Amino acid sequence: MATIPSHALRHLTLTRPWLRKISCTTSLAFSSQDPLLTYPDNSNNNDTDHTKKTTNSKSQAFFPKKNQVLELECESLAFKGKGVCKVADSGFVLLCDNALPGERFIGRVSRKKGSYAEVTKLKTLSPHRDLVDAPCAYASYCGGCKTQNLSYEAQLRAKEQQVRELVIHVGKFSDKNPDFECIMKPIVPCDVQFHYRNKMEFSFGTQKWLPKELLHEKLDGIDNYALGLHAPGYFDKILNVDKCLLQSEPANKILATVQDNWKDPELGLSPYNVHSHTGFLKHLVLRTGRDMKTDLPELMVNFVTSSYKPEMLKPLVEKISAIPEVVSIMNNVNTSVGNTSVGEEEYTLYGKSTITESLRGLTFQISANSFFQTNTHQAEVLYKLIEDCAGLRGDASEIVLDLFCGTGTIGLTLAKKAKHVYGYEVVAQAVADAHRNAKLNGISNTTFLQGDLNKIDENFGKHFPKPDIVISGYPPIKNLVYVALLAILNSV
Secondary structure (H helix, E strand, C coil), X not given: CEEEEHHXXXXXXXXXXXXXXXXXXXXXXXXXXXXXXXXXCCCCCCCCCCCCCCCCCCCCCCCCCCCCEEEEEEEEECHHHCEEEECCCCCCEEEECCCCCCCEEEEEEEEEECCEEEEEEEXXXXXXXXXXXXXXXXXXXXXXXXXXXXXXXXXXXXXXXXXXXXXXXXXXXXXXXCCHHHHCCCCCCCCCCCCCECEEEEEEECCECCCHXXXXXXXXXXXXXXXXXECCCCCCCEEECCCCCCECHHHHHHHHHHHHHXXXXXXXXCECECCCCEXXXXXXXXXXXXXXXXXXXXEEEEEEECCCXXXXXXXXXXHHHCCCCEEEEEEEECCCCCCCCCCCXXXXXXXXXXXXXXXXXXXXXXXXXXXXXXXXXXXXXXXXXXXXXXXXXXXXXXXXXXXXXXXXXXXXXXXXXXXXXXXXXXXXXXXHHHHHHHHHCCCCCEEEEECCHHHCCCCHHHHCCCCCEEEECCCCCCHHHHHHHHHHHHHC
């Protein structure tokens, strides 16, 4: 997230010379290396030795063979929680799932990828430095919380280090530049580590994922059906989940109710088969909001199905609607063979079609497919930081430009201090939600426009006055496009 005051645009190349370096990074995205990881130079490695070489020289050439067994120590965490390990005395990098900093283990090389390799952990020799007991029974198998047995303080350090390395090695910002500390701020911890997500998406499937020790069990028919999360690396296998510690307790109550009933043969419900493209149930999406009058949780249940057959869902709807917190049950119909949870058609099966939530004193209506920050508690902290960084004078004299604005939540929270807020977003439904939320909160000094910022031209800056503040979520667009945006804004 970047908050750019107008003086930084006017003096883009004079007082902020480090911005010139952004364009230098675009070639990295097309290299053989993963642009989100930083690797040491392994260019001198060869593939002639099947056995690990050890020497006192750090420059010793080394390149592992597939299935080679090595003793390794995890040094840090990379993107997506993979452990970064190095072969002793060589510096060659290997990545390992479920390996944590300080852990020594035996691993087998499973894949070679140019300048690095991937290994599978076989046996832990000594545990990592910040070991804690993972409270979730699925932590060892689920890809969503693979570092849950790492203390939260250690997780924070690892994430901050990842961002720092990206800013330096991919963004090409020098940590020796006096302005660097203004760019790289310390990470802000969240006070709530569990039950913080206001949205969880579970999948129905015909193939239940099993750990290796249970693979000998033969599951057929209904016994092989599952509702839960995709097992890491599998698009067709589902880790059956009865409870998730990330979502609210009322959401877990709903999940348990569905799990207890959906496989009842009398209901005639079938999970969608991603291979044969048959079956009815695709996804179960649970969203948690808040009743603005009572401050109690209110929940939306969204069944994503391959066709519209409300009579088949009626028994589940009756059981779920008996849960006091449930105020909305929706049905998104997705007839495509894809795995998306967004349907071409949407129907209300029970209650209302939206739930509400509050951020920075504003009320937002959330529909089944609306984008909303998934961690409401930390979104409050984030938006307060954005407001502080923007430094609006509060005299209604400044123009704010919110790029990639989504449903307009950030721009709307700044509108009370601004003269006018202009938001740009490519998704039409998000723009409609932004207009609706502005009207809901009585905000009239906002304009939200649909447009693809990857396809801007020289006329882009003619659609609004010269901005004093620019807010950008900086999504994965080409860096040159971002530079072009700044250049156009600088010429407005």
